[in-house]
Amino acid sequence: MPSNCNKCKNNITRLDNDKINCTNCEMMFHTRCVNLPDVNINKDIWKCENCVIKVKSKEPILDEILKELRLLRSEHAEVQKSLNLCYEKIEDCNLILKKQEQTLVEHLERIELLETNNSTLRKENLELKRQINDLEQYSRTNCVEISGVPEFKDENTMSVVQAVGTALGLNLDSYTIDTCHRLKKNFNNQPRNIIVKFVRRLDKEEFLRCRRIKRNLSVNDLPGDMRNPANSNNTIYINESLTFYNRQLCAKARAFKREKNIKFLWIRNGKILMRANENSKIFHIASETDLNDVH
Template sequence: MGLQCEACNNNISVTQRRIKCTICSKSFHSECVDFGDTTSLSRNQWKCPSCAVAQRKVGDNSDTPVRSIKAATQTNLNLPATHSKAKDIAIPTMENSGTIPSQITPDLMPHLEQLLDIKLKSIKEEIVAEIKSTILNQIKDEIKAMSSQVKNIENSYQILQNEHCDLKQEIIKMRADITERDNQITELHNSLNKQQQWCRQSNIEVIGLPELSNENPKLLITEIANHAGVKLSAEDVEFAHRVQPFKSIPNRPRSLVIKLKDRNVKDRILSGLRKTKGITTKDIGFAGKPTRFYVFDHLTPNNKVLLKETKDIAAKKSYKFVWVRNCHIFLRKNEESPVLSIASKKDLSKIA
């Protein structure tokens, strides 16, 4: 257990200044007994107030201090010993007295106030210094902990940044691979479309021709050729039949597809129909009200979509002519402008 100050009854820490009585060996806070650097007595000569009072004096004792300010304030001002931290001061000796004589009160009270002010100021400075030290230590600990956390965050950020760079490079490579694959797919798609269209070079597609229950498709194409000024026999036709569209439209007849043995015969039929300004059901012997139908090159589904997009853009750009010849799409803005060929969607950018 540590030392205890006999004046204030509080423990004396190793960091506090203390003084030990040479008579009774009791320990005190240096502040509680007003022992400082300016004291004339050395530590080997110092006596506590109680021992100093109890020690017998030699000679005239009329001016001998017999008790400290602590004892005086406890006896005469009724202050508890445990709450008195005032510095001990000497007061005149009074025999058989229980009160302070009125003639010294005016001199004593200002001195007490001064001592209390000094002591309170010292205590305040100590408290402020201790709080400041504690707060500074806490701040240092917090800063140290935060520095460690910041360091960990920096390391984590660096790891994430490296991973991000790696992922970015992988994404760039994947995009390049995807672009290359897309180009390959587009080339394959265009190549397949060209092959399909090549197989249809000799085909004619008839759209809008009403269906009859007992119709003969080969006979129908023969009548269409006759109207175009081309003599055609059944032997010139490889096949002729109706085909189901990808998207059925109510009350709309299925298209009639005819494959001819000679592509030149197909070209002559289409050229003859352009000269006649079209064809109706009456021109091929159908009874009833004449109905207009259309005869075209047999385009692949992709080329049909491309033709529709070409017509839409051409209408917005005020192009006058859009047509198909030998399964190729052409357009022209007016009679004086050059002819543009549209073979893929990339060519749509030519339409200005």
């Protein structure tokens, strides 16, 4: 089928040798019409003038696009570089966090061990304090404290104690009493208490028994030279000698007795005993927590 030359518009037959097709628009031309030589023509890449002009007109746009692409590629490389740096820093942070986490775990384990050891030491310390208190209280087994007896300058404490014994109907000689003396000064300017250590526990028990019988023992029961007119009606109290800890515990027990309407509180052989009423059991108060058991 004949075609026309896109330049001269004349027919081009299949037998014509001076013809060429544009590889871009596929239009057919006479080689003479497009001023092509007869030899050394690569017909596989040849483009007509119009197509060449179109391609050249697009080259600036392509150049701009390529420039933008190069810029984008450069920016992408910078971003990738920054991301890689961030990844490295994140990895470093993760390593630091892992080390800190391990250190924290070790410290927590150490704290837990220290708390366990501290708890054990506290229990051992409390047990040692209890044992020391028990030993100190045992050393006071034969001791009583007398309070409310007037104090005079250059007094003979042994004679004062013997006078108290006489008031109770009990004869106390020097062989019965190991030692006796006034304690440190009271803050309320009251006469200092007298501590008496008996040779035998039986004598101490008898002394306390006589005091329980004579419940209204007062300064008036003493000889005249041992009385003080200002406090002649004051009651004389005789109690078992307690350690500092047991005295504090006894004071708390008395406050608890008043608050909870506990009926009985007494001391026997250095032990603090409580009983809610006549029908309840007897509780030994060895620590403040034991008060909660009284019912």
